[in-house]
Amino acid sequence: MSGVPTAHIWLPYTQMQGHPEPLRAVRTGGSRIILEDGRELIDAVASWWTACHGYNHPHIVMAMEKQLNAMPHVMFGGLVHEPAEKLAARLALMLPGALNRVFFADSGSVAVEAAMKMAVQYRLNRGDTGRTRFLSFRDGYHGDTLAAMSVTDPDEGMHALFKGYLPEQVIAPIPRDEQSNATFRQLLHERRDQVAAVIVEPIVQCAGGMKMHDAATLKTIAAAAKESGVLLICDEIAVNFGRTGTLFAHSQAGIAPDIICLGKALTGGAINLAATVATADVFDAFLSDRAEDALMHGPTYMGNPLACAAANASLDLFDTEPRLQQVATIEAQLQRDLAPMATLPGVVDVRVKGAVGAVQVADLHHLDWLKAQFVEAGIWLRPFGNVIYTMPPLTVTPAELSEITRAIAEILPRWSALESDTR
Numbered sequence: 505m506s507g508v509p510t511a512h513i514w515l516p517y518t519q520m521q522g523h524p525e526p527l528r529a530v531r532t533g534g535s536r537i538i539l540e541d542g543r544e545l546i547d548a549v550a551s552w553w554t555a556c557h558g559y560n561h562p563h564i565v566m567a568m569e570k571q572l573n574a575m576p577h578v579m580f581g582g583l584v585h586e587p588a589e590k591l592a593a594r595l596a597l598m599l600p601g602a603l604n605r606v607f608f609a610d611s612g613s614v615a616v617e618a619a620m621k622m623a624v625q626y627r628l629n630r631g632d633t634g635r636t637r638f639l640s641f642r643d644g645y646h647g648d649t650l651a652a653m654s655v656t657d658p659d660e661g662m663h664a665l666f667k668g669y670l671p672e673q674v675i676a677p678i679p680r681d682e683q684s685n686a687t688f689r690q691l692l693h694e695r696r697d698q699v700a701a702v703i704v705e706p707i708v709q710c711a712g713g714m715k716m717h718d719a720a721t722l723k724t725i726a727a728a729a730k731e732s733g734v735l736l737i738c739d740e741i742a743v744n745f746g747r748t749g750t751l752f753a754h755s756q757a758g759i760a761p762d763i764i765c766l767g768k769a770l771t772g773g774a775i776n777l778a779a780t781v782a783t784a785d786v787f788d789a790f791l792s793d794r795a796e797d798a799l800m801h802g803p804t805y806m807g808n809p810l811a812c813a814a815a816n817a818s819l820d821l822f823d824t825e826p827r828l829q830q831v832a833t834i835e836a837q838l839q840r841d842l843a844p845m846a847t848l849p850g851v852v853d854v855r856v857k858g859a860v861g862a863v864q865v866a867d868l869h870h871l872d873w874l875k876a877q878f879v880e881a882g883i884w885l886r887p888f889g890n891v892i893y894t895m896p897p898l899t900v901t902p903a904e905l906s907e908i909t910r911a912i913a914e915i916l917p918r919w920s921a922l923e924s925d926t927r
């Protein structure tokens with residue numbers, strides 16, 4: 505279909521009026537995206553943080569081909585199948601504590617919706633009708649569906665625009681010191697009769713600007729939730745499977761969430777799949793003689809066998825290939841390469857955690873120019889908010905990563921010069 509304009513496509517997060525023709529991808533492989541015109545781009549963002557093993561990993565492709573021929577899809581209502589059973593059992597084994605009941609979804613947002621529904625109904629099923637709100641955090645992001653938007657940062661979730669339509673939640677800053685810890689604990693304590701759960705992105709709040717917090721902070725949040733008798737939902741969709749240096753980010757704090765959301769890299773970036781995993785305690789609240797106590801949720805394509813086969817193959821790779829070691833190597837290189845950028849004009853902060861590297865700027869002006877410069881340099885990198893960041897495939901080679909950080913180092917000063925021109 506070469507040369508056909510995208511007259512019928514509505515792009516995400518895009519003002520379509522006057523929008524230039526988007527680039528056309530035709531192939532992927534390793535860390536690279538190949539464009540229709542033959543150009544090759546190193547993917548610095550792993551296709552929205554999904555392609556943790558790089559693209560087209562033969563082990564995942566083979567597993568999917570095998571599953572495709574046997575059974576690409578079958579409904580999950582009343583039927584189960586080996587790929588889903590195997591995946592659920594493996595996730596339960598990998599996750600800590602009593603997190604052992606897996607509800608599959610077809611996207612991260614839907615996994616968050618299911619988690620929120622679980623938390624509210626957990627209370628209702630126990631006869632506790634007042635707890636229908638959530639406590640979430642500034643700079644948090646939990647998806648684009650309406651309930652997920654309501655627990656996302658008010659600016660990012662466009663709370664003002666959708667006022668009256670989004671449920672109103674309790675939104676707090678991430679506590680970062682003694683005093684804000686105390687304020688947070690008090691807020692949660694005061695609202696505990698209305699709040700079903702606290703929802704947090706552990707260690708790195710990604711879409712909200714790659715904001716990082718330490719394990720102690722996460723521990724404080726978990727302890728406060730426990731103290732107030734409120735469930736804790738860890739939304740690991742962006743950080744799961746090694747991104748922050750451990751298989752799951754929350755385990756760095758040694759905490760035990762009641763519900764955890766998985767997604768994005770769950771299938772190694774090959775196909776959409778997400779999961780909401782609950783503890784036995786949460787699950788048990790849905791067991792009763794009453795039909796209406798059951799969890800009333802069921803995405804049509806939930807537990808898709810092809811996606812489960814991809815996820816199982818992706819988990820194999822964490823066993824057979826040195827992913828976490830690669831993350832440590834990426835982290836060291838990102839620290840080395842990005843640190844010198846902290847002193848550039850316009851740069852506010854440089855942050856690295858695992859395979860996440862972010863350069864925060866005061867004002868992300870000339871965004872289209874910036875994106876075009878990276879493409880010109882052979883790098884697929886998508887700055888947003890106030891960060892220029894990379895979350896490469898965990899299999900990115902040191903040479904490829906050098907190309908990414910070199911492009912940032914080379915383009916940033918020219919970008920800040922533009923700023924001084926226009927002022």
Ligand SMILES: *Cc1c(COP(=O)(O)O)cnc(C)c1O
Pocket residue numbers: 611612613614616645646647648705710711739740741742767768778
């Ligand atoms: C991407 C993301 C989601 C939403 O996932 P989708 O698959 O895009 O619906 C939810 N939570 C977090 C933390 C995410 O990064």
